[in-house]
Amino acid sequence: MSAGGEHLKDEGTKQQVVIAGGVAGLVSRFCIAPLDVVKIRLQLQVHSLSDPASHREVTGPVYKGTISTMKAIIQQEGIRGLWKGNVPAELLYVCYGALQFTTYRSTTQLLAQLPTQHRLPLQLESFVAGAAAGGFATAVTYPLDLLRTRFAAQGTERVYTSLSASVQEIIAHEGTAGLFRGCSAAVGQIVPYMGLFFASYETLRPQIAHLAFIEHYLPLSSSDAAAGVCASIIAKTGVFPLDLVRKRLQVQGPTRTRYVHRNIPESTGVLHTLASIMRTQGVRGLYRGLTVSLLKAAPASAVTMWTYEQTLRVLREAEIAS
Template sequence: MEETSGHKEYVAGLLAGVATVVTGHPFDTVKVKLQKHNTEAHGMKYKNGLHCTARIVRSEGVRGLYRGATSSFLGMAFESSLLFGIYSRTKQKLQEGLQNTRPQPQVIIPSAAYGGAIISFVLCPSELVKCRMQVQGTDSLVPKSSRYSSPLDCALKTMKTEGVTGIFRGGLTTLLRESLGNAVFFSVYEYVRYYMHLQLKAASSDHNDLIDVGIGIVTGGLGGVAVSIDKLLYF
C-alpha cells in the first residue's frame, strides 16, 4: 500500500468539492425549483428544465442559478475534504497486513460508509440552507417577510424558529444516503480504476500524469452515475 502525505487527500477533496459546486449548483437549483413548484396545487409550473432555467435567468440573472451557493461552497468543500481524508485514512488502516493489491470490498465499503456517515453531519445543515435559499428565489410565492437575506440569516432563523434540531431536519435520511451512496461510489471508483490501470499497463509501458487524470475523470464519472442510480432506487 502506497503511503500518502497527511494532508494530500484533504486538499484534493476540498478542491473536488469546490469544482462540484461550480459545475453542479445551477443544475441543482433547477432540480429543486422543479421539485417544489411543480408539485404544489397552486404553484408555478415549469414545462421542463430548460424552461425553468430560462425563467430563472430572465428574472434573476445568471446569479439566480447560484442562489444558495455560498452554503454549498462551504459545506461541500469541508464535506468533500473530510470525506476523502477519512476514507483514505480508514482504508489504509484496514489494509494493514493485507498482501493483495486488488480492491478489497471488506476495506472499501466500511471505509466509504464511515466517511459518508461522518460528513452527513456537515452536509445536512448546508443542504437544508441551500434548498431554502434556492426555493425562495425572487418568486412572488414567497412573501418578503419570509425571505432570507443570506445563508447565515436562513440558518439563524431556522434555529430560532425550529431549534437546533431544525437545522438537522432529514438528518437520518442524509446519513443513510451518504453512507450507502459513498460505499457505491468508492466501490465503482476503485474497481474501475484498478482494471483500467491493468489494461493500460498490459497495452503499453508508457504511463504519465495525463493518463492518470483521464482515468480519474472516467472512474469518478462512472462512480457518480452509479451513485445517482443508487439514490433513485433507494429513495
C-alpha cells in the same frame, strides 16, 4: 486514487489529503451549481406534469425539464438565480470534500492494519471506507446542506436575507434541531451511495486506465474522471429516492409555503414522505429530477476526482522538490 489496494492507503499526507479534498469540492461545486439549483427545484415540484388539471391550484412556476427549467429561472430571477445558495454550498463542498477524503484515507489505512486472514477484498474495503467517509462528512456538514437547499428553493421572494440571518431565524423558530431536519434521510442515502461510489470507482479506474484511447486522446489522467462518471451514475440511481425525500424534509417548517413552489406537502419523516409520494405520484414520483441529478452528479464526480488526484499530485511533487 491508486488502483492497487496497498498504494491506495499511502497516497499523500493527511494535510495534503485535506487540501486536495477541499480544492476538489470548491471547484466541483462552482461548475455544477446551476444544475444543482435545477435539480432542487424539480425535486420540490409535486404536481403532475402529465395532468394539466393538477396545475390549477399551483401559484408557483411549473417546470417541465432541465433546459426549460434553467431558461425559466433565468427569465424570472436572472442569471444569478442559477447560483442561489452557492455560498453555503461552497462552504458545504469544501468542508465535505476535506472530511470525506480524510475519513476515507484514515479508514482504509485502519483496515489495512488488520491481520491478513481478516483483510477484506478491495471492493468491500472501498465500500466500507466510502460509507464511513460519506456518513461522517454528511452528519458534520448537514446544516450547510439544509441551508443550500432552502436558498436554492427561494424564488423572487427572499425567505432569508443572509446566511447568518437564516441560521438565527431557523434556530429561533425551529430550534437547533431545525438545522438537522431530514438528516436521517441524508445519512441513510449517503452511506450506501458513497459505499457504492468508491467500490465502483476503485473497480472501474484500473480497467478504464487500460483502455489506451482514454489516456491517448484525453489529457491528464482522464481515467480518474471517466471512472468517477461511471461510479456516480451507478450509485446515484441506486439511492435517488432518499435524496428526493431529503430535499422535501429540508424545506419543512414555518417557511414551507414561502418557497418558489407554494404547495410543498407537509412531511413528518422519511417513511411518511416516501409513502405520501408513492400514494400521490406513484413510483415515478420517487425519481423526479433524476435526469438532471445524473447530469449534475456525473460531471461533478468527474471534476471532483480529477481535481483531487491532480491537486494531490501537485502537492506531493512540491513536497519532493522542496
